[in-house]
Amino acid sequence: MKSRRDDLVETALKLFYLHGFNATGIDRILAESGVAKMTLYKHFRSKDELILAALQLRDERFRNWLMTEMEKASADPKERLLAMFDALETWFQGKAFKDLRFSGCAFINAASEFGDHDHPAHRIASEHKRRIVDYLEKTCREAGLSQPERVAEHLALLKEGAIATAHVRNMPEAALLAQDMARAVVDAARQGASEAT
Amino acid sequence: MKSRRDDLVETALKLFYLHGFNATGIDRILAESGVAKMTLYKHFRSKDELILAALQLRDERFRNWLMTEMEKASADPKERLLAMFDALETWFQGKAFKDLRFSGCAFINAASEFGDHDHPAHRIASEHKRRIVDYLEKTCREAGLSQPERVAEHLALLKEGAIATAHVRNMPEAALLAQDMARAVVDAARQGASEAT
DNA sequence: TATAGAACAGACAGGTCTGTCTATTTGTCA
DNA sequence: TGACAAATAGACAGACCTGTCTGTTCTATA
Numbered sequence: 001m002k003s004r005r006d007d008l009v010e011t012a013l014k015l016f017y018l019h020g021f022n023a024t025g026i027d028r029i030l031a032e033s034g035v036a037k038m039t040l041y042k043h044f045r046s047k048d049e050l051i052l053a054a055l056q057l058r059d060e061r062f063r064n065w066l067m068t069e070m071e072k073a074s075a076d077p078k079e080r081l082l083a084m085f086d087a088l089e090t091w092f093q094g095k096a097f098k099d100l101r102f103s104g105c106a107f108i109n110a111a112s113e114f115g116d117h118d119h120p121a122h123r124i125a126s127e128h129k130r131r132i133v134d135y136l137e138k139t140c141r142e143a144g145l146s147q148p149e150r151v152a153e154h155l156a157l158l159k160e161g162a163i164a165t166a167h168v169r170n171m172p173e174a175a176l177l178a179q180d181m182a183r184a185v186v187d188a189a190r191q192g193a194s195e196a197t
Numbered sequence: 198m199k200s201r202r203d204d205l206v207e208t209a210l211k212l213f214y215l216h217g218f219n220a221t222g223i224d225r226i227l228a229e230s231g232v233a234k235m236t237l238y239k240h241f242r243s244k245d246e247l248i249l250a251a252l253q254l255r256d257e258r259f260r261n262w263l264m265t266e267m268e269k270a271s272a273d274p275k276e277r278l279l280a281m282f283d284a285l286e287t288w289f290q291g292k293a294f295k296d297l298r299f300s301g302c303a304f305i306n307a308a309s310e311f312g313d314h315d316h317p318a319h320r321i322a323s324e325h326k327r328r329i330v331d332y333l334e335k336t337c338r339e340a341g342l343s344q345p346e347r348v349a350e351h352l353a354l355l356k357e358g359a360i361a362t363a364h365v366r367n368m369p370e371a372a373l374l375a376q377d378m379a380r381a382v383v384d385a386a387r388q389g390a391s392e393a394t
Numbered sequence: 395t396a397t398a399g400a401a402c403a404g405a406c407a408g409g410t411c412t413g414t415c416t417a418t419t420t421g422t423c424a
Numbered sequence: 425t426g427a428c429a430a431a432t433a434g435a436c437a438g439a440c441c442t443g444t445c446t447g448t449t450c451t452a453t454a
Binding site for chain 2: 018019020022023103104105107108109111112113115117122125126129130150153154156157158159160161162163164165167168169170174177178180181184185188
Binding site: 035036 | 400401402403404
């Protein structure tokens with residue numbers, strides 16, 4: 001049951017992601033989605049609102065994809081943490097989201113274009129990243145790791161580094177470099193959990 | 198001996214960095230630099246050329262700043278590698294480049310706005326990152342670490358992760374999270390160097 | 395089939411953008 | 425002082441952008 005609104009947000013997400021927010025005009029979104037201009041302004045007050053809707057869709061879809069990939073990789077939470085980086089590599093290779101080549105992280109991109117941390121788009125980006133840390137922290141706890149908040153932050157930072165490196169330098173293997181370090185982080189926290197700290 | 202051209206590139210760099218490339222019009226650059234429009238088009242064919250000149254200035258200036266910070270921190274190359282993350286933290290706190298608040302990495306930002314890897318601005322970004330890896334690798338060799346190419350890539354990835362995290366989540370302490378992991382990476386490579394591999 | 399809401403095409407206003415042009419002023423050096 | 429190069433202000437064209445408006449056509453439901 002795809003509504004006109006859904007077509008719009010879907011097309012907007014794709015074009016914003018591939019070409020940037022400021023560089024993408026609404027006329028192009030309308031042309032590619034086959035929606036009339038008045039329909040857009042019936043559903044959204046402005047282009048800015050459409051940007052926010054597209055980012056919210058991306059947040060939901062990306063986290064869902066990542067969690068699914070991690071959970072189907074293994075039943076062991078420690079393995080799941082490491083499987084995140086395998087998932088990242090498939091993403092970097094353009095195999096994760098159909099007909100959407102890898103073009104960096106939509107939220108890092110949003111933060112780049114909307115540099116002010118108070119801008120609504122930047123806030124959505126910030127919240128997206130926090131939600132991922134929350135999920136990693138939960139998985140760290142399930143794995144019985146020591147200092148789960150800290151380990152989750154470490155793993156999240158490795159993920160960001162892999163994304164930025166893969167995008168800027170066109171280097172999908174960055175995921176495996178990050179995975180190397182992630183393994184060390186997780187192993188250290190596993191030993192730490194059985195020791196007195 | 199500051200030329201009109203220098204004023205222009207300086208102002209362009211500042212505004213592009215703070216507000217983005219597409220969002221910054223040349224009229225604003227002209228107004229803030231006090232330069233006439235014809236002077237701009239005497240020195241540059243187009244706005245795109247000005248963007249490239251600004252990124253080149255940033256490349257030179259940033260790498261110079263980073264290397265200086267690392268080298269003044271210690272004479273020991275291993276300590277210098279770790280000092281990179283202290284330097285990053287001062288940058289994230291806005292204390293590195295005068296009257297220029299931290300607004301992410303200019304090259305990650307450029308890659309975001311110019312997503313196509315063949316775009317000249319994206320290439321400059323890619324080369325900037327590679328030059329930093331080269332410098333890290335050289336320092337790894339000076340420190341006598343095993344697998345210097347690999348360790349340099351690890352450290353560079355940690356740096357990117359710290360930058361992205363600090364910017365998107367407004368979290369300057371990301372530098373210290375990265376430093377934790379960097380210490381582990383460097384220590385492991387030091388042990389590795391004295392062992393048979 | 396009748397009706398009402400939704401989406402349609404397309405013109406339009408008003409603003410902003412890059413890049414060009416002209417004519418004038420400034421600054422430097424002999 | 426005189427001459428030449430550089431920089432200036434400001435108007436302008438043409439393209440593009442967001443957002444509004446009008447009048448028509450589609451579609452679902454009663």
